[in-house]
Amino acid sequence: MDTKHIGYQMQLYVALVRAGNFTQAAEQLGITRSWLSQQISGLEKSLNTLLLHRTTRTLRMTDSGERFFEHAVAMESLLEKAQEDISSTQMGIKGKVRISCPTAMASVLVVPAIKTLRYEHPELDIELAVTDAIQDLLQENIDVAIRVGNLPDSNLKARLLGRFHQRWYQSPELAEDSDDQILLPWQTAEHANVLRVNNILTAAEMAKQGLGRVLLPDLFAQSCCEQGLLKLVSEVEPEPEQQRHVHAIHAFSEFTPARIRLVIDTLLSQFQLSQSNMD
Incomplete structure (x- = not known):
C-alpha cells in the first residue's frame, strides 16, 4: 500500500x-x-x-x-x-475548562488550585460547578470532575489525588457526653438525637453553633479547628472505612489536552500541599 x-x-x-x-x-x-x-x-x-x-x-x-x-x-x-x-x-496554556466538585472539596482543594492556575495561566478560562450531585460529564459538558469515594466501573479516566479521613467534630462548648448528631444524607445514624441536613457547609455551621457533633473530612474541618470553632471529639484514629479516596476524572479517551493535564496536575499538587499542612 x-x-x-x-x-x-x-x-x-x-x-x-x-x-x-x-x-x-x-x-x-x-x-x-x-x-x-x-x-x-x-x-x-x-x-x-x-x-x-x-x-x-x-x-x-x-x-x-x-x-x-x-x-x-x-x-x-x-x-x-x-x-x-x-x-x-x-504559546501558553489557554482555552476553557469546566470543573465540577463536591462542596467539601471546593474551598480546601479546587479554589486554591484555581488561584494557582489563574496566576500562572491567565488565559485559561475556568468555570467551576460546585454540587454534591453526581453529574454526567458528557451530558453536562464537564472537563474535570472531583469524585470522593469508590469509583464505579466506567470508560472515564481517573487519577488518584489522595486520601482523607472522616472524623467526628463538635463545638468546644458542646458537652463531651452529648449524643446529638448532625448527619448528611449519605451518613447513617448511630443515635436517636439526630438533625439531618443536605449540605456540608450548613452541617459544619450547625456543629459550630453547638447543635451536635458532625462527621467531616479532616481536610475540610482543619481551618475550623485552627480558629477554635470545632474540635476533634476523640483523638483515636478513625476506622479504615472512614477513609475516602479523592479522584480527578475526565472523559478524554485517546488524547488528553494539555490544559486538562495541567488542571489535574495542579489539583494533585494542591491536595499534597493541603495534606502536608496537616502534618
Whole structure:
C-alpha cells in the first residue's frame, strides 16, 4: 500500500463526504474538481477497495467507505488535538475548562488550585460547578470532575489525588457526653438525637453553633479547628472505612489536552500541599 499521501487523502475524503458532491467539496477546499477526483481515486487504489458509489449528482458510501470514514474522522480529531496541544505548549496554556466538585472539596482543594492556575495561566478560562450531585460529564459538558469515594466501573479516566479521613467534630462548648448528631444524607445514624441536613457547609455551621457533633473530612474541618470553632471529639484514629479516596476524572479517551493535564496536575499538587499542612 502506498501510504505517502494517505493522510492528506483521508482529509479530502472526509471533506467530500460532508459536502456531498465533488463540485461543492472542491470549492470549499480551494482545489479543482479534477484534482479532488484524482486523489480519491488514488486513495481507493491504495486501499484496494471502492469507497464511493458515484453518480452525476450524488455520492453514496460503500460499506468499506463508511468504515473508512469513521477512521478518517477519528484521525482528523486526533490531528486537531495534537495541534492544540503543541500550540498550547508553545504559546501558553489557554482555552476553557469546566470543573465540577463536591462542596467539601471546593474551598480546601479546587479554589486554591484555581488561584494557582489563574496566576500562572491567565488565559485559561475556568468555570467551576460546585454540587454534591453526581453529574454526567458528557451530558453536562464537564472537563474535570472531583469524585470522593469508590469509583464505579466506567470508560472515564481517573487519577488518584489522595486520601482523607472522616472524623467526628463538635463545638468546644458542646458537652463531651452529648449524643446529638448532625448527619448528611449519605451518613447513617448511630443515635436517636439526630438533625439531618443536605449540605456540608450548613452541617459544619450547625456543629459550630453547638447543635451536635458532625462527621467531616479532616481536610475540610482543619481551618475550623485552627480558629477554635470545632474540635476533634476523640483523638483515636478513625476506622479504615472512614477513609475516602479523592479522584480527578475526565472523559478524554485517546488524547488528553494539555490544559486538562495541567488542571489535574495542579489539583494533585494542591491536595499534597493541603495534606502536608496537616502534618
